[in-house]
Amino acid sequence: MNWIDTAALAPPVFIQGLVLCLGLIVAIGAQNAFVLRQGLRREHVGSVVLFCALSDAVLITAGVLGMAQALGERPGLARALALAGAVFLAVYGWRALRRARHAGALQAAGGGVGLGRGAALAQAVAFTLLNPHVYLDTVLLMGSIGAQQPQALRGWFVAGASCASLLWFGLLGFGARWLAPWFARPRAWQALDALIGATMFALAALLARHAFSGM
Incomplete structure (x- = not known):
């Protein structure tokens, strides 16, 4: 692949990584609730956000490099994993649409004592x-x-995936006071889950097309 092809294809690939990562990490869960709590209390927000984002970046990089080596000369395995990924994304999208019908809310636990930087990390x-x-x-x-x-x-x-992680955790931590009332509204999560569900189905379709095109 020459540099012209790379320049043309880089933005779509970057966006694919960005959207896929956002779809996977934007959910009601313990990690997000903890980052929101630290943001509301304004305790070591930068350290917590940076750790969460860097952890995702390292794990994703390790996954891509390791999988690239494993898939090297095994096109059959690559197609199988692409199909498995498409199924996973479709199921994830279906679950997101189910959550959209009965959405919960993301609320940081109140009270408690302040945490030192070491304890927060x-x-x-x-x-x-x-x-x-x-x-x-x-x-x-x-x-x-x-x-x-x-x-x-x-x-x-x-x-793209790393930027998505940094963007999400940054918004969650540094924008906590502004975002907390929004996250506490089930209807807001219903709309978000509906969007995530549609996005996951679209990515699943693209991944399945990629798998079948290589057959």
Whole structure:
């Protein structure tokens, strides 16, 4: 692939990584609630946001590089993983649409004592790395999709996904006081989950088309 092709394809690949990562991490969960809590209390927000974003970036990069090596000369395995990823995204989209019918709310726990920087980071580590879904989402799913990009474009995919993580956690932490009332409204999450569901179905269709086009 020459530099002209790379320049032309880089923005769509970057956006694919961005949208896919946002769809996977924007959800009601313990990690997001913790980042929101730190933002509301204005305690070590930068450190927590940076850790969460860097963790995603490292895991996604490791997934893409590892999957790229594993898929190297195995087109059959690449197609199988593409189809599996399409199914996963379709199921994820279906679950998001189900949540849109019975949405909850994201609220940070009130009260409690303030945390030191070390304690805050320790909790961020636990909420991030002790969650088995993080490895499924970043290493396996994001890694397998990113690894199927041409070698010259894998960095753009990782960059898009990493920017999505930094954007989301940054908004959640530094915009907590403004966003908290919005996150507490079930209707807002219904609209967001509906958008995520439609996006995941669209990405699943693209991934399935990619898998079948290689047959």
